[in-house]
Amino acid sequence: MCTVSFKVDENVKEESQKLFEQLGLSFSGALNIYLKACILNGGIPFELKLPSYNEKILERLKEAEDPTNLSPAYKTTKDLIEALNA
DSSP states (O other): OOOOOOOOOHHHHHHHHHHHHHTTOOHHHHHHHHHHHHHHHTSOSSOOOOOOOOHHHHHHHHHHHOGGGOOOOOSSHHHHHHHHHO
16 A cells, blocks of 8 residues: 545535444545556546536526426426427
8 A cells, every 4th residue: 555645625624524423434545546447448437518508597496496496387298298398
């Protein structure tokens, strides 16, 4: 074994430690698993990409979470389709 030191955001460390504890892992054990997964995969073991959403979608998601923006109930599918086409 060797000692490795690196910097990580305090909140990230705290949150990840809580998660690892729930999984029965130490912080060091979880990092060893991650590094072994990198070796087995020949790279990062998950996809790295930029988010595919934009500001307009984020605004719509916030609107959808607002309980005051509930859609009216429709009694039939026909009523819903008419409302959508209006």
